[in-house]
Amino acid sequence: MAACLNPPRLSSTEDDSVILFSTSNSPQDSISPSSSSFHHSPPPSLHQFRTAYKLSVRNLSYTLQPYKTTSFSFCHQSKTPEPLNILNSISFVTRSSEIVVVAGPSGTGKSTLLRIMAGRVKDEEFDPRSISINDLPMTSPAQLRKICGFVAQEDNLLPMLTVRETLLFSAKFRLKEMTPKDRELRVESLLQELGLLHVAHSFVGDEENRGISGGERKRVSIGVDMIHNPPILLLDEPTSGLDSTSALQVIELLSSIVKAKQRIVVLSIHQPSYRILQYVSKFLILSHGSVVHNGSLEQLEETISKLGFQIPTQLNALEFSMEIIRRLEDSGSMYETSIIEEKEPFPHLMWPEEENCGIQIAQSQCTKESFSSLCYAYLIEILFLCSRFWKIIYRTKQLFLARTLQALVGGFGLGSVYVKIGRDEGGVAERTQSIPFCLHLLHFCGVAHCAHGKFSCALLKCSIS
Structure with a gap:
């Protein structure tokens, strides 16, 4: 690599x-x-x-080039954008x-x-x-x-x-x-x-x-x-x-x-x-x-x-x-x-001409050692992102406290679902029925981060380009 x-x-x-x-x-x-x-x-x-x-x-x-869209109009044929x-x-x-x-x-x-x-x-x-x-x-x-x-x-x-x-x-x-x-x-x-x-x-x-x-x-x-x-x-x-x-x-x-x-x-x-x-x-x-x-x-x-x-x-x-x-x-x-x-x-x-190998990383010329080096580089980038994310969360005191309480309350809430559940067939059915509840809770806990997704994506592209 x-x-x-x-x-x-x-x-x-x-x-x-x-x-x-x-x-x-x-x-x-x-x-x-x-x-x-x-x-x-x-x-x-x-x-x-x-x-x-x-x-x-x-x-x-x-x-x-215009995006290809499907028309659902039955009255007239929509005009294709030029x-x-x-x-x-x-x-x-x-x-x-x-x-x-x-x-x-x-x-x-x-x-x-x-x-x-x-x-x-x-x-x-x-x-x-x-x-x-x-x-x-x-x-x-x-x-x-x-x-x-x-x-x-x-x-x-x-x-x-x-x-x-x-x-x-x-x-x-x-x-x-x-x-x-x-x-x-x-x-x-x-x-x-x-x-x-x-x-x-x-x-x-x-x-x-x-x-x-x-x-x-x-x-x-x-x-x-x-x-x-x-x-x-x-x-x-x-x-x-x-x-x-x-x-x-x-x-x-x-x-x-x-x-x-x-x-x-x-x-x-x-x-x-x-x-x-x-x-x-x-x-x-x-x-x-x-x-x-x-x-x-x-x-x-x-x-x-x-x-x-x-x-x-x-x-x-x-x-x-x-x-x-x-x-x-x-x-x-x-x-x-x-x-x-x-x-x-x-x-x-x-x-020099050898630089073409640097641009075309995905070419078959790259060896197994190069692939392992690329994986290591990705791992290092993930560690940098985690470090930056933790620094931002720690400095935002209110957000840090809210995330901590959210994790504690969510953990106790999910754990309480399994309290006093038997080991018979009825207990297995209750555990199975609790899975959708857990998934919904985790889903709504992550909805708050959707508003920052577009900004984070643009920031990541700017950082690694």
Whole structure:
């Protein structure tokens, strides 16, 4: 299993090329956040991050297939819903040290595009010819999930865990090959990098329990998906629900990561301010699932002026483009495929051919020893989940007391059923009749947990992806 999941080490000139499928054990460069920004970070070492990455999306299309339903109407035949085209031939290229903003009106496919790039789709819905990294095509969503970090719009965080514990549990799930000491060093380094040292021992909190601020919660969500040091980071509206100052701090944090680590950041955003626009390298504007602009802010301003419009002083070019999105879509000359085509070849420095074994774990090449190692890894994850569950239950005093009383009362209640029951045929019949009562009692005791099932499932997927 270890041989399948871990590619062989390359020479010193190719060490950074393995970083896509490995995790650095060394502490990352810290960021000293000021009161309003995070861009006072020390320069990274020259030998640590010198591998350049290129993310290419070519003719990416996505169609939402309707679910097959059975009609029970006898009066008329129900109309079969037609497939819905979400994305139509999306193409763009981005390289290391760039921040790409995906913008557009609601319902244009921004979140769908990010989820496909992050590998959050089914295998049958994925086009292996549409996405490539360093000119190597991604053949399955599993490869993208391993390479890319994805921060969803909703913060899937447990309110009764501290910031440090949240990052540490994420490290336990994603950095199982590290020793506990190395994981703690990675978490401490990431806390300093994200500017969260002052709230490391504060609870995350939620609507009912007071915790950290909204901007700090968003930084914790980013840290959860940065714990394994991905070369590509995708964020779905990271500034949604934040005030202008917190939104600026989040963008400044992403900018410092991009510059220090030479990473690629692709994010969707709504109504960015003037201060945010200066950190963005490219803008990808979508309308009805198609690209109407792919380029810098200066190119967008030039295109708007060519269409005969003048940008109002109270709006920036991106905000004004949302008001004339139909004209941009009808112009036809906005977006040309030649813009994204690049002449120079990109060096294939990403991973060796043996890495295919790491992606296709279920292949017949995996031996019996690999299967036992996989079972052991699952057992370790279950122990981590039990530890986290116990910590949450213990900290919720009222819930802990209620669960204890529930177990005691339920145990005595089930035990009382068998009091003074004979050993004859009548006693056997009474024991048999008590089984449905026991099952109903246990069923209604577990109904209270159904409301948390959807949140727990999303949290588990976020932890182990």
